[in-house]
Amino acid sequence: MSLLHSPIPVTPRGQGLIARWADQIDVDADTPRITIGEGGTPLVAAARLSAALGVDLHLKLELTNPTGSFKDRGMCVAVARAVQAGAHTLICASTGNTSASAAAFAAAAGLKCVVIIPSGKIAAGKLQQAQVAGAQVIQIDGNFDDGLDAVRELSTRPGIALVNSVNPYRIEGQKTAAFEVIEDLGGEAPDWLCLPVGNAGNITAYWRGFQEWHAAGKVATLPRLLGVQAAGAAPLVDGAPVAEPETIATAIRIGRPARGEEALAAVAESNGRLLKRTDEQLLSAYARLAHEAGIFAEPASAISLAGLIVALEDGTIERGSRVVCVLTGHGLKDPDSAARIVEPTLTCGPSAAEIAAVLDLA
Numbered sequence: 001m002s003l004l005h006s007p008i009p010v011t012p013r014g015q016g017l018i019a020r021w022a023d024q025i026d027v028d029a030d031t032p033r034i035t036i037g038e039g040g041t042p043l044v045a046a047a048r049l050s051a052a053l054g055v056d057l058h059l060k061l062e063l064t065n066p067t068g069s070f071k072d073r074g075m076c077v078a079v080a081r082a083v084q085a086g087a088h089t090l091i092c093a094s095t096g097n098t099s100a101s102a103a104a105f106a107a108a109a110g111l112k113c114v115v116i117i118p119s120g121k122i123a124a125g126k127l128q129q130a131q132v133a134g135a136q137v138i139q140i141d142g143n144f145d146d147g148l149d150a151v152r153e154l155s156t157r158p159g160i161a162l163v164n165s166v167n168p169y170r171i172e173g174q175k176t177a178a179f180e181v182i183e184d185l186g187g188e189a190p191d192w193l194c195l196p197v198g199n200a201g202n203i204t205a206y207w208r209g210f211q212e213w214h215a216a217g218k219v220a221t222l223p224r225l226l227g228v229q230a231a232g233a234a235p236l237v238d239g240a241p242v243a244e245p246e247t248i249a250t251a252i253r254i255g256r257p258a259r260g261e262e263a264l265a266a267v268a269e270s271n272g273r274l275l276k277r278t279d280e281q282l283l284s285a286y287a288r289l290a291h292e293a294g295i296f297a298e299p300a301s302a303i304s305l306a307g308l309i310v311a312l313e314d315g316t317i318e319r320g321s322r323v324v325c326v327l328t329g330h331g332l333k334d335p336d337s338a339a340r341i342v343e344p345t346l347t348c349g350p351s352a353a354e355i356a357a358v359l360d361l362a
């Protein structure tokens with residue numbers, strides 16, 4: 001029997017997000033089932049952090065997606081739809097993770113990929129991911145918002161598909177994370193869902209997912225949404241665009257969120273809240289996630305925990321609540337940020353006695 005014809009077992013996750021959710025998202029029978037193994041991410045109970053904070057905390061590990069961020073969920077559907085529409089090239093502006101994801105799906109689908117990034121302002125690992133996958137990377141002397149304006153214009157040309165989260169299929173793919181949260185909580189919604197807000201596509205997508213299943217009678221309650229922005233890039237909290245956004249959390253360094261209005265509506269409808277945290281506060285949450293939950297998320301992801309901490313302190317979120325923090329991207333992408341929170345390594349000779357001496361072992 002030829003190896004080529006032997007049946008290849010496919011895990012549920014390996015089937016891909018489109019195959020799994022075809023009846024719940026905007027695809028049809030002709031949409032190619034492109035996948036790199038996205039979705040189906042774990043929801044992990046964080047026992048030590050729960051005990052320390054007095055809540056029932058669960059972490060949605062979106063950082064386990066194949067390119068290390070939640071962007072793969074929406075990118076999968078956006079790219080499949082672009083292929084279906086006859087596109088030859090994907091284009092996006094990116095703070096990093098969108099480009100890594102677009103480049104990977106372009107490779108899997110056999111398309112060209114062009115990514116526009118703000119010069120010097122994306123984490124090293126993310127840039128390399130896009131380059132390794134063969135994307136054409138263009139650094140612009142401008143920020144994310146400038147890049148998005150440019151790619152919107154370029155994508156009006158034939159055959160070029162824009163895959164930023166202004167693309168409606170991105171939201172369709174991303175809303176499946178809400179379905180998974182409900183499934184993993186045994187058919188219930190959490191009391192609160194905390195997540196970082198940059199361009200505001202993800203908070204829009206979660207709210208859509210929760211609302212759809214609520215309307216369909218698949219879940220009895222809706223969660224309240226806690227959207228968290230970085231203090232130096234908080235246009236939705238401050239109520240005005242930020243011309244020069246600045247934060248160590250480069251994934252959310254955005255001054256004019258494309259889905260800002262929808263994010264504000266989602267927060268209001270859910271009786272939730274938007275707040276901002278400083279880089280210092282988010283770095284402290286970043287360290288706590290690693291030290292107390294064993295999860296190495298990127299700085300932008302950790303701002304969800306920083307937001308939860310202050311919301312518990314000021315009474316917005318009651319102790320004992322069931323809370324999900326969405327950990328959007330992987331810490332390994334951004335070694336420069338990790339360098340800020342680690343102790344220097346110790347050095348000594350190779351013997352047990354020398355090692356015991358530097359460790360101060362009795």
Ligand SMILES: *Cc1c(COP(=O)(O)O)cnc(C)c1O
Nearest residue numbers: 097198199200201202251328329
């Ligand atoms: C894209 C991204 C965000 C922000 O998501 P939006 O949909 O732009 O609000 C947050 N964290 C990480 C790691 C991201 O890559």
